[in-house]
Amino acid sequence: MDTRHDKVMTLEEAIRKYVKDGSHISIGGFTINRNPMAAVYEIIRQGVSGLHLYAHSNGQGADELIGGGCVSRMDIAYGGSGKYAATCIRFRKAVQEGTIRVEDYSNFQMTLRFMAGAMGIPFLPAVSALGTDLVNIWGFSEEMRRKDSSLPKRKMVVIDNPFEGWLDTPKVVLVPAIRTDVTILHVQKADRQGTGRILGLTFADIEQAKSAKHLILTCEELVDTEVLRVNPDQNNIPFIHVDAVVHVPHGAYPTACYRYYDYDPIFLWAYAEYAKDDQRYREYLQEMIYGTRSHGEFIALNGGMERLEQIEADLEKGYAVNLDRG
């Protein structure tokens, strides 16, 4: 939340200012689409650690934050990157080796939790998960929750419908609101003040945006306010929520950005190979992330302009037609 007129800053500044060790954060996008990857790489570069990450289905972005050693806890519904990693590889390793702690929810529950945070209420009811281990097994124990004021005291709570069966519903599952310290979204268009326009599916980005104390927008195009206000019905992020605007072309790369570019199959397959092997993954981090100063340099190491041309979106279809994705 910030009502200033000009919030444009560099990515380095925005991450340094808002993403601290131990911050509770969420990132936009879903699996291999519109994750704020430039910001993810900058967080890794700055060596941020101890993050509590809230994800419904962040695939690539979450996996790289975990692989980069930035995350210690996460609330998650789904850790996968489509065909390229049915289960995100560094996520799987970290959970199996016990280097991160996880709390599992469903996608709808996570969305409702962001929604509750956005609405400023402590919880919302769901009807999913009755009788399942999502309800029964708590990744974060009661004791851990009691000691840490940044966590809700319970994972979820089943109660009888207080309206006594109204709408044929005997029981509901209450899920606690999420309030992040900072949420980072990559959007197609934004102005300097922070009005944002997402094209295509919004996933849970809008709820995430409004449940955050601070919101960073990275954008493909930084446009004049007058331009966005000609068709305001197409804008979905009001500037009042936004704290920082960063112009990062290809800021979602290697994930997709509808109507701008596709995901990069060559990178995603190569990443899966690095991710399987600790030594190769260290080399990947060293060479491609710590060894670069910006997202542009990162892309240059991954095929540069030639690769970007291959994944450029068809203007009508919104994705790269006939891209070799196997």
Place this chain on the structure above:
Amino acid sequence: MVEYTLREMMTIVAAREIKNGDIVFCGTGISMLAAMAAKNINAPESIMLFETGAIDGKLDEIPLAVADSRTMYLTSTNGGLLDAFMTMQNPITGAHVIGILGAAQIDIYGNINTTVIGDYFKPNIRFPGSGGGCDVASVVKRCILFMQQEKKRFTKRLDYLTSPGYLKGGNTRREAGLREGGPTVVITDMAVFRFDEISKEMYLSGYYSGISTQKILENMEFSVDVTRAIEVTPPTAYELEILREKCDPQRLIL
């Protein structure tokens, strides 16, 4: 005789479960392909819904994730997760939704595990988790489950119950407060299973050509009734042609 793979068989068997007017909630991989096959073969008026919020798009190319930009092309609306899950959870529209899910483990009551193998706190294998799977399984009327027919997957006891089937059988699903519904069919690379109306236990309803009930039972940890089983009609030449040429010409899933 027409040659086909088991994967093609599974896809076509699932597609046949989908009727005109169904809203198909599909995930990635084979479930998406089954929905595409249904739309192109037997249920042209079925509707594809992705949990990411895309409704009734035109899939010119196969999406490799439910968030793939290919799901967004020529849709009725491109919304978000809330839109998709509201469509499912609201009984007015939800009554028409058929879910398609896959899992690492299944039990005799069609409860599934997509979270961990081993102990939750120190898993031998971590899987992606519920995603929208638990939501689908909790609220929709009908559900297709895809499984590999393996002993370790058809287990007496799940390591983690991610998404509800009929819980402990009988009326326990309703007693837990869940909506009526639950899995209607389990499709594997050997057989098709359904659930008894009263006990809600899984039974063998069909086996594929050349596969004995004995072999199927050997690939399950629990035993099921096999007396109702008949041979499943193999895919026709027409079904295969549409599946291969129209649905997955790049062979990304098949």
